Amino acid sequence: MxxxxxxxxxxxxxxxxxxxxxxxxxxxxxxxHDFAADETFEVQARFENVGSLKTRAPVSMSGVTIGRVTEIEFDGETLEAVVTFVIDRRYDKIPDDSDATVLTAGLLGSQYIGLQAGGSETYLEDGSEVLFTQSAVVLENLIGKYLFDRDSGDGG
Amino acid sequence: MIALLRDVFTTLVLFLRTFGAMNIFFLQLLLYTPATMVRRFRLVVAQVHNAGALSIVIIIVSGLFVGGVLGLQAYSNLERFNAEDTVGIFVAFALVKEIGPVISALLFAGRAGTALASEIGLMKATDQLAAMEMMAVNPVRRVVVPRFLGGVISMPILTAIFTTVGLLGGHLVAVELLGVDVGAFWQQMQQTLELSDVNEGIIKSLVFGLVASLVAVWEGYNAIPTAEGVGRATTRTVVVTAIAVLFFDFMITAAVL
Missing domain, CATH: 1.20.5 (Single alpha-helices involved in coiled-coils or other helix-helix interfaces)
Incomplete structure (x- = not known):
């Protein structure tokens, strides 16, 4: 026993x-990935180049994650990338002239969308679009530009 | 020359035959599994204790050292690139996907597999299996299936424990000893590792559990019933398990990627 x-x-x-x-x-x-909100609203933004942004990437404002990318599509008409993301319903006072930038966490980290507050009196709501956007910085382009500038500088 | 060819041919045929018989044996074990789980559950519990709970010391001690050495290696190499913060990623990836399941399986073969094989082999050598048959007790159902199931159940658990302890060992060496930032260590790991990586490790441990247990009971059950035969079966258990586990490791990794 x-x-x-x-x-x-x-x-x-x-x-x-x-x-x-x-x-x-x-x-x-x-x-x-620490974003979990019960109620969200959907916002779109058009980018010339989203780099290697992925769905589920965070959307952050002042360094705090307030949303998440849900869809990345390519618009065949305007030849732009259309990024759809959701933002926590609690943050309903984000000016609609805020600008969205594709940023990189650290030098080689993953990419996310950073929102920078504007000054408008009207706010982002479900279905609105962020009009001011800045594309991702592609490292190769940056290096290429630097080399090109230096070469042309030598020449002139 | 012809004699050599004939030797190669007979070896090949013998290998195929053994392989086929092993698979039939495996199917037979699976066939008996549901009934055993219900009617002989106590025997299975006893075997989980035998194969799993008694292996826990070797698993924990090895896990601690393996995790520690991974942390040490990762640190000394990543330090050259000023990337000490990624030690956590390195340790976690290595442990969760590869080293955890593989080393657990090899340790399992050494600790539990040999015990199973020699136990069953000795039962055969001392005519206990034959005696059971005389009493109309099916020795495969009574002896082999519970041991097989005990191994199959224990293996994933042992792997999970090994991996967890390994991560803690890595933490101990990297963070406490070498001074990697504790936040960087865990956060980098959490950001990089996906649930699918953990699942890969779990799938591997399940397959390895099946393979290691099958080999052990097969070798024991088919041991030549002499002292020498049992010894040879024990040795073969470790050798065959090691080869099979590493083979399946490669196949699963290739399939998942």
Whole structure:
């Protein structure tokens, strides 16, 4: 009797430890990208170039994540990238002339959308579009420009 | 020359035959599994204890050291590029996707697989299996299936524990010992690792559990019933499991990528 009790106790502890570890692995090591809002509203923005922006990338304002990119499409008519993102319903006082920029977290980090507040009295709401946008900085273009400028500087 | 060819041919045929018989054995085990889980659940619990709970010390100690050495290696190499903050990513990726499942399976083969094979082999050598058959008890159902299931259930649990302890070991070395920022260590990891990476590790541990347990009970059940035969079965368990696990590791990684 004592024997079976030890066996069962040990096995129970072992399985519990395993479940605990599994829980740790699934919750602590992977990113629960920390934006979760019950109510959101949808906003669109058109970019000339979104770089390597991905869906689920954060939308941040003053460095705080307030939304998430839900869709990235290419508009075949205007030849622009159309980015749809949702913003937490709580933030309903964002001026509609704010500008959206595709930024990079760190030098080689992942890309996100940064909103910079404007001064308008009307606010962003469901279905509105951010009119002022700045494209992603593509490192190759930057280097190319630098080299080109330097070369032309030498020449002139 | 002809003799050599004939040798190669017979070896090949023998290999194919063993492989086929092993698969039939595997299907047989699966066939008995539902009934065993219901009617002989206590036997399965006892085997989970045997194969899993008793392996926990070796798993935890090894996990701690493996995680620690990964942290050490990652730090000393990434430091050259001033990228110490990414040590967490390195350790987590290595542990969760590859090293966790593989080393757990190899340790499992060494600790639990050999025990299973020699136990069943010895039962055969001492005619216990034959005695069961005399009493109209199916030895595969009574002896082999619970041990197989015990291994299959234990393996993913052991892998999860190994990986978790490994991460803590990596944390211990990188953060506490070498002074990597604790926030950077975990946050970089969380941002880079996806749930699919963890799932890959879990899938691997499930497959390795099946493979390692199958090999162990197969070798034990088919051991030559002598002292030497049981010894040889134990050795073969470790060798075959190691090869099979590394083979499946490659196949699963290739399939997932």
């Amino acid at each position: 004592q024997q079976t009790r030890t066996v069962e106790l040990g096995t129970g502890l072992f399985v519990l430890l395993g479940i605990g570890s599994l829980f740790f692995l699934t919750t602590q090591t992977t990113g629960q």
